[in-house]
Amino acid sequence: MENTKLTADLIKKYHQDLVYNYSQYPTKDYWDYEFKDEQYKQSLNDWISKNKNEPIIFYVHTPFCEQLCYFCTCSKLITKNYDTVKDYLYNYLFKEIDLLFDFLDKKKIKLNVKEIYFGGGSPTYYKKEDFKKLVDKLKGKFDFSKLGDFTVEIDPRRVDEEKLLFYNDCGVNRLSFGVQEFDAEVQRRINREQPAELFHSILTKKVKEKYKTFNFDLLIGLPGQTNDSMEKTMDKLIKIRPPQVQPMLLAYKPWVAKAQIKMVKDGPLPDSFDRKQLFKIAADRLSKAGYVRAGFETYVLPNDPIDVAMKEKKAYYNSLGVQKGAATNFVSIGSSGQGSLGDEYYSQNFYSMNLYKKCLDEGKLPIYRGIKLSEDDKIRRYLMNEVRTYFKIKFEEIENVFKINFKEYFSKELLSLAEHVKDELVSISNESLIITELGKNFAPQIANVFDKYDPPSVTYNERLKRINKVAVHPS
Numbered sequence: 037m038e039n040t041k042l043t044a045d046l047i048k049k050y051h052q053d054l055v056y057n058y059s060q061y062p063t064k065d066y067w068d069y070e071f072k073d074e075q076y077k078q079s080l081n082d083w084i085s086k087n088k089n090e091p092i093i094f095y096v097h098t099p100f101c102e103q104l105c106y107f108c109t110c111s112k113l114i115t116k117n118y119d120t121v122k123d124y125l126y127n128y129l130f131k132e133i134d135l136l137f138d139f140l141d142k143k144k145i146k147l148n149v150k151e152i153y154f155g156g157g158s159p160t161y162y163k164k165e166d167f168k169k170l171v172d173k174l175k176g177k178f179d180f181s182k183l184g185d186f187t188v189e190i191d192p193r194r195v196d197e198e199k200l201l202f203y204n205d206c207g208v209n210r211l212s213f214g215v216q217e218f219d220a221e222v223q224r225r226i227n228r229e230q231p232a233e234l235f236h237s238i239l240t241k242k243v244k245e246k247y248k249t250f251n252f253d254l255l256i257g258l259p260g261q262t263n264d265s266m267e268k269t270m271d272k273l274i275k276i277r278p279p280q281v282q283p284m285l286l287a288y289k290p291w292v293a294k295a296q297i298k299m300v301k302d303g304p305l306p307d308s309f310d311r312k313q314l315f316k317i318a319a320d321r322l323s324k325a326g327y328v329r330a331g332f333e334t335y336v337l338p339n340d341p342i343d344v345a346m347k348e349k350k351a352y353y354n355s356l357g358v359q360k361g362a363a364t365n366f367v368s369i370g371s372s373g374q375g376s377l378g379d380e381y382y383s384q385n386f387y388s389m390n391l392y393k394k395c396l397d398e399g400k401l402p403i404y405r406g407i408k409l410s411e412d413d414k415i416r417r418y419l420m421n422e423v424r425t426y427f428k429i430k431f432e433e434i435e436n437v438f439k440i441n442f443k444e445y446f447s448k449e450l451l452s453l454a455e456h457v458k459d460e461l462v463s464i465s466n467e468s469l470i471i472t473e474l475g476k477n478f479a480p481q482i483a484n485v486f487d488k489y490d491p492p493s494v495t496y497n498e499r500l501k502r503i504n505k506v507a508v509h510p511s
């Protein structure tokens with residue numbers, strides 16, 4: 037990365053705390069809170085009947101973990117009581133599966149499921165027999181013989197070689213590990229102790245034979261992280277050589293995850309300048325070790341399926357990070373699970389376990405909010421993916437897909453990028469907008485220029501105010 041000109045002045049000028057990452061557009065705060073079970077069913081019926089062959093990712097959320105990581109903004113509940121987990125699985129998740137598929141059967145709709153993704157929380161919390169029952173339940177609902185990726189998010193502290201091989205016997209063929217950072221002091225400060233040796237003991241030869249690709253999540257901006265700790269973490273990571281690595285910038289949202297405040301007990305978090313340096317160290321080390329960049333926060337080994345998808349321009353950025361794009365539509369179950377149908381609809385289940393359960397007890401799908409996208413939303417959503425994944429907007433491509441004149445349609449936005457052009461963050465020609473190496477540091481902020489609801493003129497405090505207003509809706 038040639039970002040020698042990444043100065044504190046530039047960071048001050050262009051860095052904005054965005055509170056979201058554009059894995060969706062419009063961002064969730066702008067979704068419709070009247071969109072519930074009935075509207076969701078209508079959207080499934082309308083969209084799937086028009087798009088019978090479109091591949092679907094079936095996402096299953098398990099919101100339980102044994103121990104709290106202080107940084108975590110995922111939707112999770114901390115419990116040591118396995119009965120709580122079983123109650124969720126057998127009395128609610130199974131009921132949601134039945135309600136969903138009864139509705140689809142009634143409408144004679146078949147889901148063309150091409151991928152499964154078990155996320156959390158920690159799906160590794162399930163004991164083997166319960167994990168298998170969940171997989172068997174799904175096997176009764178759609179055809180597993182047509183599946184591509186079946187991914188499980190793995191808390192490495194809760195698995196061993198045998199459990200990972202067992203998952204593979206159940207059909208799982210891709211793993212995504214929470215790694216975050218290997219430094220012991222950083223791990224202490226985030227309440228998550230897991231030495232690098234743990235990965236050597238679970239990622240055995242047999243496991244690697246079964247899983248051709250697996251992902252490591254890293255976090256940039258954790259308390260106590262220094263350039264030195266990042267160098268050492270990267271040394272350890274590169275020895276393990278995961279085919280996919282996601283070095284993600286820590287989202288600091290103490291209004292969502294109160295425990296984040298505990299991370300600053302022994303000193304402040306790395307600031308935005310430190311974070312850029314930490315990211316650069318991770319990125320440089322990965323590049324030197326042969327990894328290639330795939331979007332804003334993803335690095336993969338050459339010829340990994342995501343690298344292939346990048347070259348074929350099929351890669352796609354969503355709430356699971358950069359994906360190879362084999363399926364981009366989500367049907368999701370479990371508390372907080374998010375749906376996405378083409379570029380027409382988003383939906384999300386309740387976060388609150390009480391409200392999630394209440395809906396299911398009443399025989400309704402537990403939808404918290406959703407949105408039907410306008411034509412303008414669709415155009416901008418497309419742009420967000422281009423900016424975050426490919427760092428480039430080809431005007432002709434957008435014009436062909438959406439039948440607009442790009443420069444006219446976005447004249448205001450292009451004008452407001454004049455300063456970015458002067459500072460060499462973007463270059464704009466008659467054909468395209470290209471984000472430079474320097475500009476890649478600000479890709480989310482550049483995407484923000486195209487956000488109609490929440491453009492750069494909106495201040496951080498105004499964004500927080502809006503979030504607080506949204507929070508009056510029980511979640």
Ligand SMILES: C[S@@+](CC[C@H](N)C(=O)[O-])C[C@H]1O[C@@H](n2cnc3c(N)ncnc32)[C@H](O)[C@@H]1O
Pocket residue numbers: 101107108109110155156157158189190191192213214215216253254255284285286287288
């Ligand atoms: C559900 S967790 C991963 C699976 C498993 N529970 C684990 O922790 O090993 C998904 C990922 O979200 C990321 N994540 C959690 N909190 C975050 C935050 N505040 N900012 C950015 N990423 C975060 C972490 O990197 C984490 O690995």
Ligand code: SF4
Pocket residue numbers: 100101103104105108109110112156157158191214
């Ligand atoms: S990072 Fe993973 S294990 Fe830690 S609290 Fe979040 S979901 Fe649970």
